[in-house]
Amino acid sequence: MAVGTALPELISPPPDWADAADVVVVGFGIAGACAAIGAAEAGARVLILERTGAAGGASALAAGHFYLGGGTPVQQATGHDDSVAAMRDYLTAVTPDPDHAKLGAYCAGSVAHFGWLEAQGLSFERSFYPGKAVVQPGTEGLMWTGNEKVAPYRESAKPAPRGHKVNAPAERGGAEIMRVLAARVRALGIRVRFETRVEHLVIDRGQVVGVAWPGGAASGAVVLAAGGFVMNPDMLAAYAARMSRHFLPLGVPTDDGLGIRLGQSAGAATAHMDGVFLTASFYPPAELLYGIIVNKAGRRFVAEDSYHGLTAGEVVAQPDSTAYLIVDSKHMVWPELPMVRFIDGWETVALMEAALGIPVGALQETVANYNVAAADEHDPELDKHPDWIRPLTEGPWGAFDLTPGTATYVGFTLGGLRTTVDGAVQRGDDSIIPGLYAAGACASTIAQDCGGYSSGTCLGEGSFFGRRAGADAARHSRRQEGD
Numbered sequence: 001m002a003v004g005t006a007l008p009e010l011i012s013p014p015p016d017w018a019d020a021a022d023v024v025v026v027g028f029g030i031a032g033a034c035a036a037i038g039a040a041e042a043g044a045r046v047l048i049l050e051r052t053g054a055a056g057g058a059s060a061l062a063a064g065h066f067y068l069g070g071g072t073p074v075q076q077a078t079g080h081d082d083s084v085a086a087m088r089d090y091l092t093a094v095t096p097d098p099d100h101a102k103l104g105a106y107c108a109g110s111v112a113h114f115g116w117l118e119a120q121g122l123s124f125e126r127s128f129y130p131g132k133a134v135v136q137p138g139t140e141g142l143m144w145t146g147n148e149k150v151a152p153y154r155e156s157a158k159p160a161p162r163g164h165k166v167n168a169p170a171e172r173g174g175a176e177i178m179r180v181l182a183a184r185v186r187a188l189g190i191r192v193r194f195e196t197r198v199e200h201l202v203i204d205r206g207q208v209v210g211v212a213w214p215g216g217a218a219s220g221a222v223v224l225a226a227g228g229f230v231m232n233p234d235m236l237a238a239y240a241a242r243m244s245r246h247f248l249p250l251g252v253p254t255d256d257g258l259g260i261r262l263g264q265s266a267g268a269a270t271a272h273m274d275g276v277f278l279t280a281s282f283y284p285p286a287e288l289l290y291g292i293i294v295n296k297a298g299r300r301f302v303a304e305d306s307y308h309g310l311t312a313g314e315v316v317a318q319p320d321s322t323a324y325l326i327v328d329s330k331h332m333v334w335p336e337l338p339m340v341r342f343i344d345g346w347e348t349v350a351l352m353e354a355a356l357g358i359p360v361g362a363l364q365e366t367v368a369n370y371n372v373a374a375a376d377e378h379d380p381e382l383d384k385h386p387d388w389i390r391p392l393t394e395g396p397w398g399a400f401d402l403t404p405g406t407a408t409y410v411g412f413t414l415g416g417l418r419t420t421v422d423g424a425v426q427r428g429d430d431s432i433i434p435g436l437y438a439a440g441a442c443a444s445t446i447a448q449d450c451g452g453y454s455s456g457t458c459l460g461e462g463s464f465f466g467r468r469a470g471a472d473a474a475r476h477s478r479r480q481e482g483d
C-alpha cells in the first residue's frame with residue numbers, strides 16, 4: 001500500500017506481541033525523535049519503529065530553521081526585542097484558522113523549547129544574518145523567515161526575526177539536527193527498530209494499544225510521527241488538488257500519508273488537508289525585491305517584499321496563475337536559485353506590455369503610478385516596506401516569468417490529523433481516541449497554508465508538539481498501568 005487513499009485495516013491484539021513498550025513511536029524524523037525523547041524524559045520505556053534503514057525522513061533534508069521567539073538567547077544576543085505576545089499576535093494574524101490553545105502554548109513555551117533543543121546537543125550561533133534570503137549561506141543563528149515586516153502584519157505585531165537555524169552551513173541544518181537527535185536517542189537507551197513499516201493500528205475495546213507490521217506487532221500507546229503526504233498523488237488529488245497541481249513534491253518517498261491514514265483508520269479527523277507550502281523564490285539576490293509583480297492584467301497583487309511562500313500562494317491565485325516580476329535596468333540581477341525564468345528585456349514598458357500580452361496601457365499605468373509614489377518611498381497600493389521601494393525608471397525593462405510550469409515551484413503538505421494541544425488524536429466530534437497521538441507533518445498544529453507559513457514552522461511545531469505528544473503518551477501509559 002504505497003499510495004492511494006485506502007485506509008489500513010484495524011486489527012485486534014495478537015496472542016503474542018513481538019515487542020512491548022509504554023510508548024511506541026512510528027517514524028524517526030524530528031517529530032518522532034522528539035516524541036521519543038519526551039516520552040523517555042517522562043519515564044516511559046520507548047520503542048521507535050522506522051520504516052527505512054536510518055533516522056532522518058524529510059527532517060534530514062530541511063535547511064534547519066526553527067521558528068522560535070519570545071526572547072530566545074539568540075534574539076537577545078543579537079539585539080532583537082521580542083515577546084510572547086508579539087509572537088502570538090503575529091502567528092494569529094497570519095494563520096487562517098488559528099488554534100489559540102496550540103498557538104498560545106507554542107509561543108509561551110518557545111524560549112524553554114529553545115533551551116531544550118540546546119540541551120539535546122543542538123547549537124545555535126549567537127549571530128544574525130541581516131539579508132533577505134531563503135536560507136542564510138553561512139551558520140548565522142537568526143534571520144527573518146516570515147512576513148513580520150510585511151504589511152499588514154507589521155501593524156498587527158511588533159516585528160522580530162524568529163528563524164533560528166542550527167549551527168550548520170546553508171541548507172545542511174536538517175542533517176545536523178537529525179545526527180544530533182539520533183545520538184541523543186541512542187544515549188537515552190531508546191530502542192529503535194529500523195526497516196519496520198507499520199501498517200496497522202491494534203485496537204482493544206476502542207483504545208489503541210499498539211501497532212503491527214508484516215511479521216510483528218508492538219504494544220504501547222502510539223505516537224504517529226510518520227510525515228506528510230506530498231509523495232502520494234492520490235491523497236494530493238483528494239485533498240489538495242487546487243494547489244498541488246502547481247508544484248513538484250519536495251520530500252522523501254515515505255511522505256505517502258500512511259501515518260495520516262493509520263490515524264483515519266481508527267476514526268481520526270483531519271484538519272487543513274488542503275494546506276500546502278509552495279515556493280519558487282526569485283530572491284536572493286534581494287535587489288530583485290525592488291521590482292514589481294504583476295498579473296496578466298498588468299495589475300500588482302502582492303507586496304513584493306513578502307516571504308516567498310506568501311508570494312507563491314498569491315501568484316497561484318491569479319487569473320491563469322500567471323504573473324511576472326518586472327525590474328528596470330538599474331535593479332536587474334540574476335536570481336541565485338534556478339526557479340524562475342528570465343523572459344526578455346524591452347526598451348520601453350509599452351513594448352514589454354505588448355510582448356507579455358497585457359491589455360494596452362495597463363502595465364504602463366501600473367509602472368507609472370508605482371514610480372510616482374516610489375519617488376516618495378510610498379506604496380499606497382500594497383504598502384510595500386519603504387526599504388524595498390525605488391522608482392523603476394531606467395530602461396530597458398526586464399521580466400521574469402513567475403507562472404507555475406514556467407517557473408519551477410516546489411512544495412510540501414501542511415495538513416494532517418486533528419490533535420489536541422498535547423498531541424492526542426481527535427475524532428470529528430473532538431473526542432479523543434485513547435492511546436493514539438500524532439505529531440509533525442502527519443498532524444495539524446500551527447502551519448496551515450503557504451500564506452501563513454514561515455520557514456522554521458515545521459521543525460518548530462514537529463519538535464515542540466512531538467515532545468508534548470511523547471510526554472502525554474507516557475502519562476496515558478502510566479494511567480493504564482494504574483487501572
Ligand SMILES: Cc1cc2nc3c(=O)[nH]c(=O)nc-3n(C[C@H](O)[C@H](O)[C@H](O)COP(=O)(O)OP(=O)(O)OC[C@H]3O[C@@H](n4cnc5c(N)ncnc54)[C@H](O)[C@@H]3O)c2cc1C
Binds near residue numbers: 055196440455456
Ligand atoms: C528540502 C526541504 C527543506 C525544508 N526546510 C525546512 C526548514 O528549514 N524548517 C522547517 O521548519 N521545515 C522545513 N522543511 C519541512 C520539514 O522538513 C518537514 O515538515 C519536517 O521535517 C517533517 O518532520 P516529521 O518528523 O513529521 O517527518 P519526517 O522527517 O519525514 O519523518 C517521518 C519518518 O517516518 C517514517 N515513516 C513513514 N511511514 C512510516 C511507517 N508506516 N512506519 C514506520 N515509519 C514510517 C519515514 O521513513 C520518516 O523517517 C523542509 C522540507 C524539505 C523537503
